[in-house]
Amino acid sequence: MTTTTALTSVNPTHTPPKPTRTGRGIVFTTVNAAVFIGLAFLCAYPFYYLIINSVSANDLAALGEVRWWPIGFHLSNYEQVFQLDGLTQATVVTLGRTIIGTAATVLASAFLGFMFTQNRMWGRQFWYRFTIITMYFSAGLIPVFIIMKNLGLTNNFWVYVLPFVVQPFFIILVKTYVESMPASLQEAAEVDGANIVQIFFRIYLPNMTPILATVAIFAAVAQWNSFQDTLIYITDQNLYTLQYQLYMFLNQANSLAQAMANSGGNMAAIADAATTQTPTSIRMTISVIVVLPIIFIYPLFQRFFVKGIMLGAVKG
16 A cells, blocks of 8 residues: 555545646746736726826826826816716716616516417417517618607607617527526426416526526616617707717817816816816716726626526527
8 A cells, every 4th residue: 555545544634735737837827827917908908098098187188198097187077077068967867778778678588588488378489580580670760760759759768768678689598598497497386386477486587697697787788888769769958868978078079178168167277287178088088987887887797697698598
């Protein structure tokens, strides 16, 4: 009996020594880490660049002198941008459409994805194909606008929510995820006398967390970033979204900067080139305001994202 075997037989908790790492393994680990660090830097630097330019001296930021760290740190850009007309109202509208629209899309995707797995559903295959075909065909901009107008959805907050409730791609993900769950869950519930609605809400919905978190990420980002529907369907300024306001502010950055410089506000700040608003400072500051909420929310759902997208994309 060897020494290692003897020690193992005497002390069952003894673990064999860890294998030593070869030079090739160390090189591979180092190169692998360097590549991923480089990729992470390439992804994170644009956001970092926006932030440091929004809090740096505006004259230097306009000249492209701010690259790695803030120079002449100040927060007057945010103070002045938040005073722009309509920005607060647009933020409320965008938050409302994001929260309500995301919740409606997630619930509809979950229910339809579940129902399309039920053989007892009348015309199941027809309705499933009828829903999926809308991914490939569209009536076009003018017919859709006419439909929205006839439904009374133009200049209406619900034009942000109702057209996005049924999303075929999300339904496919949820349907595939439900099919990967054991059928015995539903069979046991039916034996206990549960109906289809109870089975959905009490059995399947609580077990769909990974795929629903994935759908929520996609839906929330789409709702938060959308501005074309405002451009097409909305003329009431009280219903403008934050992204649409950003679109207009970016197009009017030069005139906004001139208006702020000519305003009768803080004359000391206006006289100071470091804090005087410029088109560049307006673009950077508004971009940070719009991007930051998504950056903060995404990590909350990230742990569900990979599992949900994999289980929802591969039928097992």
